[in-house]
Amino acid sequence: MKKESLFECAMDSMEDVSLNIPLQQVSNDYYYSDIAAKEYEDELRAALPPHLHRTLSRLADKNNEREAASMAVSYRQGFADSIRFIMQALSWEPTRR
Numbered sequence: 866m867k868k869e870s871l872f873e874c875a876m877d878s879m880e881d882v883s884l885n886i887p888l889q890q891v892s893n894d895y896y897y898s899d900i901a902a903k904e905y906e907d908e909l910r911a912a913l914p915p916h917l918h919r920t921l922s923r924l925a926d927k928n929n930e931r932e933a934a935s936m937a938v939s940y941r942q943g944f945a946d947s948i949r950f951i952m953q954a955l956s957w958e959p960t961r962r
Contacts, residue, residue: 906921906925909921
């Protein structure tokens with residue numbers, strides 16, 4: 866069993882909370898992009914022969930996985946940067962020059 870650091874545990878719990886947010890209700894950009902993406906997928910599905918419908922679905926799934934991985938990396942980096950900034954701010958001491 867892999868032991869996780871305190872940082873990894875905090876990140877996992879933060880991601881669990883963020884996964885339950887209905888993005889369609891929070892972001893107009895997400896809502897309208899989601900509708901457009903579904904329309905494009907339906908258009909492609911209608912134009913493609915039936916034997917390529919599964920390939921289109923797998924392509925969409927892999928693209929979603931890639932985006933999720935990218936978001937996780939960005940989120941973790943942002944979290945790490947903010948913790949680093951807070952730690953530096955808390956340890957700052959004025960100096961006389």
